[in-house]
Every structure is written in structure tokens, then in C-alpha cells.
Amino acid sequence: MGAVQDFTTYITTASHWWGERGILHRSLEHMRLSAASVFAAGAIAIPPALALGHGKRGGFLAQSIVNIGRAVPSFAILALLFPLALSYGFGLGFWPTFGALVFLAIPPMFTNTYVGVRGVDPSIVEASRGMGMGPAQVLFRVETPIARPLILTGVRIAAVQVVATATLGAFVGFNGLGSYIDEGFRQQDDGKLLTGAIGVAVLAFLTELVFSLVVRRATPWLAPSRVPDVVPPEQVEVLTP
Amino acid sequence: MLAANGPNSFIWWDWVDRHRGQIKDASLEHLRLTLIAVVIGFVISGVLAVVALRFRWTYGPITWITGVLYTIPSLALFVLLVPLTGFTTLTGEIGLVSYTLLILIRNIVAGVDGVPASVKEAADGMGYTPARRFVAVDLRLATPAIIAGLRIATVTTIGLVTVTGLIGLGGYGSLIDDGLKRTFSTPIVVGAGLSVAMAIVLDLGLVLLERALTPWARRRVAT
Numbered sequence: 001m002g003a004v005q006d007f008t009t010y011i012t013t014a015s016h017w018w019g020e021r022g023i024l025h026r027s028l029e030h031m032r033l034s035a036a037s038v039f040a041a042g043a044i045a046i047p048p049a050l051a052l053g054h055g056k057r058g059g060f061l062a063q064s065i066v067n068i069g070r071a072v073p074s075f076a077i078l079a080l081l082f083p084l085a086l087s088y089g090f091g092l093g094f095w096p097t098f099g100a101l102v103f104l105a106i107p108p109m110f111t112n113t114y115v116g117v118r119g120v121d122p123s124i125v126e127a128s129r130g131m132g133m134g135p136a137q138v139l140f141r142v143e144t145p146i147a148r149p150l151i152l153t154g155v156r157i158a159a160v161q162v163v164a165t166a167t168l169g170a171f172v173g174f175n176g177l178g179s180y181i182d183e184g185f186r187q188q189d190d191g192k193l194l195t196g197a198i199g200v201a202v203l204a205f206l207t208e209l210v211f212s213l214v215v216r217r218a219t220p221w222l223a224p225s226r227v228p229d230v231v232p233p234e235q236v237e238v239l240t241p
Numbered sequence: 242m243l244a245a246n247g248p249n250s251f252i253w254w255d256w257v258d259r260h261r262g263q264i265k266d267a268s269l270e271h272l273r274l275t276l277i278a279v280v281i282g283f284v285i286s287g288v289l290a291v292v293a294l295r296f297r298w299t300y301g302p303i304t305w306i307t308g309v310l311y312t313i314p315s316l317a318l319f320v321l322l323v324p325l326t327g328f329t330t331l332t333g334e335i336g337l338v339s340y341t342l343l344i345l346i347r348n349i350v351a352g353v354d355g356v357p358a359s360v361k362e363a364a365d366g367m368g369y370t371p372a373r374r375f376v377a378v379d380l381r382l383a384t385p386a387i388i389a390g391l392r393i394a395t396v397t398t399i400g401l402v403t404v405t406g407l408i409g410l411g412g413y414g415s416l417i418d419d420g421l422k423r424t425f426s427t428p429i430v431v432g433a434g435l436s437v438a439m440a441i442v443l444d445l446g447l448v449l450l451e452r453a454l455t456p457w458a459r460r461r462v463a464t
Contacts, residue, residue, distance in 0.1 A: 003324035070393070071440040073400035076433030079417045083251075083426040164314030171407070171421055181320055185407070190324055197317035204314050 003190035007198070010191030020175070023199065030176035030203060033169065034162045037098055041105035041158060046151070049110045053117025053147070054139045062114045069107030074165045077103050082172040097169030097176075104165055105158035112154025116147030149219045156211035163207045167200045177203065253427045260428075263416075268435060270411035274402045275443075278334055279395050282341030289342070290349035300350065307343040315340065315401050319408045333405040340401060341394040348390025352383030385458070388451040392444050399440045403432065 010016055017023045052058035078100035085096040120143045128142045144151070170178030180196030183189065257264070289307075293300040310318075318336045326332040356379050364378045380387075406414020416432035419425075452459065 067396075067444075070396050070400070071437050071444070073403040073433065073436055075400075075403045075406075075414070076417060076429070076436060079421050079429040080426070080433055082421060083424060083429070086424065160312060164312075164317070167314055167316050168404070168407075171418075178316070181316060184320070193320050193323065197320035200314045200317045201321075204312055204317075208312055 003194060006189070006191030007194035010195050016195075021179070023195065026175060026177050026179060027199065027203065029174075030163070030166055030178075030200075033094060033097060033174065033176060034101070034159065034166050034207075037101035037162050037166075038105050038155065038159050040098070041102045041162075042109055042155060044102070045106045045110040046113050049113035050117055050139060050144065053114045054135070054143060056118050058114070059118075062111050066107045066111050069104070072103075074100055074104045074161075075168050078165075078168055078172060085172075092173030093169065094174060096172045097166060097174045100168075101162045101165060105162050108157040108161070109151075109154040112150045112157070113147065116150030116154075117143045119150075120146045149215060152211070152215045152218055156208065156215065159211060160204055160207050163204050164200065167196070170196075251426050252430045256427045257431060264431060264435070267411055267413055267416050267432070268439070270415075271399070271402055271413050271436065271439065274330070274333060274337065274405065274410065274412055275395065275398050275439075277330075278337035278398050278402075279341060279391065281334070282338045282394060282398075283345055283391065285338065286342050286345035286349060290346050290353075293346065293350055294353055303346060304343065307339070307346060310339040311343045315404050316407060319405065323408065328409040330410060332408060333402075333410050337398055337401055337405070341398060344394045344397070345387075345390045348386050348393075349383065352386025352390075353379045355386060356382045381454075384454050385451060388447055388454070392447045395443050395447065396440045399436055399443065403436055406432075 011023070015022075019025065049062070052061070078096060081096035081099045082092075085091065085099070090096065117139070124142060124146070125138055128138045133141065166174070166176055167178035167181065169176055170180075170182040177196050177199040180192045180199065182196075184191075184193030184196060289303050293303050313321075315336060318339070319332060322332045322335055326335070353375075360378065360382065361374065364374045369378065402410075402412050403414040403417055406412060406416070406418040409415075413432035413436045416428040420427065420429035420432070
């Protein structure tokens with residue numbers, strides 16, 4: 001296979017690892033953008049989801065956020081933000097990609113947090129109230145810890161999707177691992193194409209792995225098999241009437 | 242700038258008018274790529290779900306493998322396939338189909354598992370053979386879960402088809418790609434908007450299909 005050879009030649013050339021266009025710099029940029037997007041989306045999504053889940057209201061809102069998030073393709077958002085970012089002076093690359101990724105990351109975190117908190121057994125909440133806890137204590141000392149596995153799963157789903165989708169940022173000028181794919185297409189260079197594709201895939205799997213470990217560590221009382229599962233969509237179906 | 246209706250506006254209706262043919266072709270191609278992926282994905286998932294239901298131990302490995310496929314970023318998967326299958330529909334479809342598998346298999350298995358044991362026992366007592374019971378009772382009662390899976394898979398696939406524009410396939414992705422290359426927002430807005438519209442329409446169609454296939458659910462509401 002010529003392509004595989006192109007790939008091994010590409011990544012075993014030391015100069016391809018260093019500098020602005022090197023594998024290291026691009027991997028770090030990819031991770032930096034992903035982390036920033038997940039943090040921003042978490043800050044936007046999780047507090048209202050906690051509040052709504054605690055009050056057991058807003059189920060329709062949660063369902064709508066998920067449906068909209070699923071129906072609007074992230075590539076389309078990225079593409080839409082590109083001319084907007086240019087005309088409002090945010091420039092190429094980072095900001096339009098960041099915007100699209102935040103949009104992408106909000107639904108899984110919002111829904112999982114909402115479903116997790118709302119789903120806490122009412123008798124436990126009642127018992128906590130009976131022990132004299134106020135609403136804030138019930139939320140932060142009872143409901144949030146019980147919902148933690150689901151919340152963290154939401155963050156994990158979001159993070160994996162963000163790492164995957166940050167690849168597309170290359171097409172609006174973001175200098176991450178997707179840039180190898182963009183350049184590979186333009187230069188018809190299989191080595192670069194595979195470097196980008198494999199690099200992104202590895203990063204996505206590492207993200208998945210790290211978060212699985214975090215979820216497990218953060219919820220020692222759950223047997224491994226009871227840690228909620230990988231895939232986003234099903235979680236959401238809990239909400240449909 | 243957003244209000245003006247010219248080459249620099251957010252959407253330039255004159256362009257839309259002059260490119261009706263191109264937009265129609267992109268719509269048909271987008272629909273075709275989506276339907277092929279969902280139909281093939283559904284067939285493969287059906288077979289794998291039956292295997293998983295019949296031989297329980299295979300469910301773990303099946304969801305693990307389809308989970309790995311699901312985790313591979315879509316563009317990366319398309320690109321990895323390009324050296325093997327070129328810039329073809331086949332490349333796109335392999336990727337698109339593999340993303341539907343996990344969603345569909347899990348919903349089919351969960352749906353069949355959710356059929357109450359008493360119902361299965363009653364069917365057995367009425368003399369249903371296992372195979373007939375599976376088709377006539379288990380699968381029918383699992384219809385809502387299966388259609389929920391199809392809805393998710395369909396809407397997700399419509400979004401992913403936009404990415405196949407980057408590997409040179411038609412569909413709304415080609416409009417979006419065109420707009421990106423020229424920094425011209427109209428085709429981007431058109432492609433994005435129509436892709437969302439297609440997702441909503443097909444989702445609604447599946448909801449209606451579910452209603453048609455599960456008349457008992459409506460009757461229960463009525464009483």
C-alpha cells in the first residue's frame with residue numbers, strides 16, 4: 001500500500017514534528033481549542049441544567065435543545081460562522097471553530113445534567129429535606145453527586161465530539177490536526193491525509209479513554225458495568241414522553 | 242451588511258434563484274446518500290441485533306466494535322477510506338453506515354428486551370413458535386424503540402452527509418464547501434438551512450410512521 005508507506009515516511013521524518021506546522025504544535029492547538037470549547041460550553045450548559053433539573057421543570061426545553069443540536073450539522077454552523085467571524089473582525093481559524101464547537105458541546109452536557117438531576121429518587125430528596133437541608137444543600141450535596149456519573153458522561157460525549165469536529169476547523173483556517181487533511185486534499189498527499197486522520201482518531205480515542213477513567217474514579221461506588229454508557233442519543237430518549 | 246441583498250449579504254436571493262437546478266440536484270443527492278446509509282445500516286443492524294438477542298454473549302463485542310466505529314471522527318474515517326475506495330459514494334456510505342450501527346442495534350435490542358415477560362409467556366402459551374413470536378409479538382411491541390433509533394440515525398446521518406462534501410460527494414455539503422472556498426455565505430446558508438429542513442421533515446415522517454405502525458398506543462390514549 002503506497003498510502004501506508006507515505007504515512008510512515010511522513011511521520012518518521014523529524015522535521016514534520018516541529019515548528020508551526022508540525023505534528024506537536026498542531027496536536028497541542030487541537031487540544032487547546034477543544035478544551036476551551038468544552039469548558040465554555042460546560043459553563044453555559046451545566047448551571048441552568050442543574051437548576052432546571054432540581055426544580056424538575058424544563059423537560060421540553062431540554063428535549064428541544066437536543067433535537068436542535070442533532071438536526072443542525074456542526075459543519076454547517078462552522079461554515080456559517082466563518083463569514084460572520086470575518087466580517088465582525090474575529091478573523092480566521094480559532095474563533096469560528098470555537099463557536100461551532102461550543103454549540104456542538106452544549107446539548108449533551110445540558111441534557112445529561114438535566115436528566116441526571118431530575119432522575120434522583122424523590123425519596124432521597126425528601127429524606128435530605130427532612131434532615132434539614134436547604135435547597136442549595138440538597139442540590140449540591142445530594143442531587144449533584146448522585147447525578148455525577150451522568151453529568152460526567154455528558155461531558156465525555158461532548159469532549160469526544162468536540163475533538164472529532166475540531167478537525168473541520170482546518171477548512172476555516174484553524175491550524176490543528178485537520179490542517180493535514182486540508183493540505184492532503186489540496187496537495188494530493190496521502191501521507192498528510194493519513195497523518196491527519198490517524199492523529200485525530202487517536203486523539204478522540206484518548207479523550208474517550210481519559211474520560212472513562214475519570215468517570216470511574218469519580219464514582220467509586222458504581223460497579224464498572226453500571227457506569228453509564230458511551231453513546232449520546234439514547235440518554236436523550238429518556239425525555240421523550 | 243446583513244440586510245443588503247447582494248453578493249456580500251448573508252443570503253443573496255438572486256443567487257438562489259439562478260442556482261435552482263444546482264440546489265435541487267444537491268437536495269436529491271443528499272436525500273439519496275442519507276436513505277442508502279439508513280436502509281443499509283438498518284438491515285445490517287437488524288441482523289446483528291438478532292444475533293445479539295439469540296446469542297447474548299455477542300452483544301458486548303458487537304456494541305464494542307460498533308462503539309469504536311462510532312468514536313472515529315467522521316472526516317477521519319472518510320479520509321482513511323480514500324486510499325482504498327477513492328473519492329466515491331462507496332467511501333461516503335461505508336462511513337455513514339458505520340455510524341448508524343451502534344444507534345440502531347442498541348435501540349432494537351433495548352426495544353425487544355423491554356417487551357414484558359408476561360406478554361412473551363402469553364404468546365408462548367397461545368402456541369407461537371419462537372420465530373413467529375419474535376416477529377409477530379416482540380418486534381411489533383419494540384416498534385417505538387426501533388423507530389426512535391431510526392429517527393436518531395436518520396437525523397444524525399443527514400448532518401454527516403454535509404461532511405461528505407469535503408470528499409467531493411454531492412449533497413448540501415458541496416454547497417457549503419463551495420461557499421467556504423469562495424468566502425461566500427449564500428450557498429452555506431442555503432445548504433445549512435435545507436439540511437436542517439430535511440432533518441425535520443424526515444423526522445416527522447418517521448413519527449407518522451410510528452403512529453401508523455402502533456395503533457394500540459393511540460387507542461390506549463383514547464380510552
